[in-house]
Amino acid sequence: MFAKRTDWQQEPTRLASRLKQLRREKAQIFDLTESNPTRCGFVYDDETIREALAHPSVMDYDPQPRGRIEARQAVAQYYQERGTPIPTDRIILTASSSEAYTFCFRLLCEPGDEVLVPKPSYPLFDFLADLTDVNLVGYPLRYDHGWEIDFAALEKVITPRARAILVVTPNNPTGQLLRPRERDKLARLALKHGLALIADEVFLDFIWDDTHRSLAQTLDPRGMCLALSISGLSKISALPQMKLGWITIRGPVGPDAAATARLEVIADTYLSVSASTQAAARTLLEQRKLVQPQILDRIRQNLEFLDAKLSGNTPVSRLKADGGWYAVLRVPVSLSDDDWAIFLLETAAVYVHPGHLFGFESEGYLAISLIGRHDDFREAVGRIVEAVR
Numbered sequence: 001m002f003a004k005r006t007d008w009q010q011e012p013t014r015l016a017s018r019l020k021q022l023r024r025e026k027a028q029i030f031d032l033t034e035s036n037p038t039r040c041g042f043v044y045d046d047e048t049i050r051e052a053l054a055h056p057s058v059m060d061y062d063p064q065p066r067g068r069i070e071a072r073q074a075v076a077q078y079y080q081e082r083g084t085p086i087p088t089d090r091i092i093l094t095a096s097s098s099e100a101y102t103f104c105f106r107l108l109c110e111p112g113d114e115v116l117v118p119k120p121s122y123p124l125f126d127f128l129a130d131l132t133d134v135n136l137v138g139y140p141l142r143y144d145h146g147w148e149i150d151f152a153a154l155e156k157v158i159t160p161r162a163r164a165i166l167v168v169t170p171n172n173p174t175g176q177l178l179r180p181r182e183r184d185k186l187a188r189l190a191l192k193h194g195l196a197l198i199a200d201e202v203f204l205d206f207i208w209d210d211t212h213r214s215l216a217q218t219l220d221p222r223g224m225c226l227a228l229s230i231s232g233l234s235k236i237s238a239l240p241q242m243k244l245g246w247i248t249i250r251g252p253v254g255p256d257a258a259a260t261a262r263l264e265v266i267a268d269t270y271l272s273v274s275a276s277t278q279a280a281a282r283t284l285l286e287q288r289k290l291v292q293p294q295i296l297d298r299i300r301q302n303l304e305f306l307d308a309k310l311s312g313n314t315p316v317s318r319l320k321a322d323g324g325w326y327a328v329l330r331v332p333v334s335l336s337d338d339d340w341a342i343f344l345l346e347t348a349a350v351y352v353h354p355g356h357l358f359g360f361e362s363e364g365y366l367a368i369s370l371i372g373r374h375d376d377f378r379e380a381v382g383r384i385v386e387a388v389r
């Protein structure tokens with residue numbers, strides 16, 4: 001009865017079952033996967049947000065396929081302030097970054113076409129690809145005192161069915177930041193093979209080291225190839241519940257306008273961004289100025305503690321990264337990642353993500369969130385080090 005694309009493995013994993021059982025028994029669990037910013041104790045300007053969402057204009061239905069102009073101007077202002085201006089008519093609003101992906105895949109791919117995705121990276125891609133009948137082809141990120149794209153391996157996996165190369169910068173969970181040199185190389189590669197670039201920039205404002213901040217530029221291949229950047233309020237303003245994302249379109253004159261016109265029709269089919277979110281877009285985006293410093297402070301504080309704790313006599317280490325909300329831990333391969341996660345849950349009451357969830361090629365990796373409350377983070381990291389010992 002059902003389409004094959006929905007034949008997902010829905011059995012809970014061993015880790016999920018164990019977690020559920022422990023929670024049912026009301027055990028206290030230190031959740032190092034918590035990355036819901038609305039549950040991490042950050043301060044928002046609640047009253048201003050509520051007021052903006054209740055703007056009188058929300059009673060008017062004004063269906064604008066690309067999104068209402070005031071909302072797109074707010075997004076344009078965000079890029080202007082970052083120093084990478086984009087005209088409002090090259091912005092398409094969506095209900096989330098996830099929906100933005102769907103629109104991009106629909107724009108570029110016939111069923112069975114391929115999109116090249118970094119490995120390791122964000123696990124939701126698999127579902128987004130299934131739902132849009134796209135085949136994902138992984139290309140490796142290489143770790144050698146820091147993460148970088150393995151260009152030789154990337155070029156090898158490009159087939160005639162490839163339509164786009166996707167980058168996540170900074171990457172979830174590796175924290176890898178696309179360097180300008182890599183960006184230019186990617187653009188040349190995309191041009192050579194007639195591919196588009198898709199850049200997931202939801203974590204672009206979360207570069208840990210101030211000296212690297214200038215490297216965090218919006219993907220702009222200077223007109224060489226079509227570049228679609230995806231972002232949204234989920235991370236930028238730490239407001240995932242507001243459901244506002246967007247696509248910016250840059251590229252050679254002609255294809256950029258054609259891509260925008262087609263994306264506009266896709267967006268018109270759904271008109272998925274609510275009137276209240278659009279009315280409040282400027283206020284919601286302004287919230288970033290209040291929330292981002294708190295998140296960056298939290299990340300710095302948690303990282304500092306983590307690194308101090310791991311500098312002692314422990315076989316656990318942290319992989320180098322430049323930004324994002326996560327850290328990747330290296331643990332001995334004496335256990336599989338799943339067994340490590342279950343072991344830590346059972347012996348230390350700490351919940352972590354096993355690396356295979358993000359497509360790490362080998363065992364020995366765990367991913368943790370860095371935005372959780374500092375006291376809980378300290379306790380959890382202390383417990384991990386103790387349990388591994």
Ligand SMILES: Cc1ncc(COP(=O)(O)O)c(C=O)c1O
Pocket residue numbers: 096097098099122168171172200202231232233234240244245
């Ligand atoms: C790299 C990356 N892209 C996109 C998203 C999805 O964001 P949204 O809530 O806007 O769909 C996430 C969510 O965690 C993410 O980590």
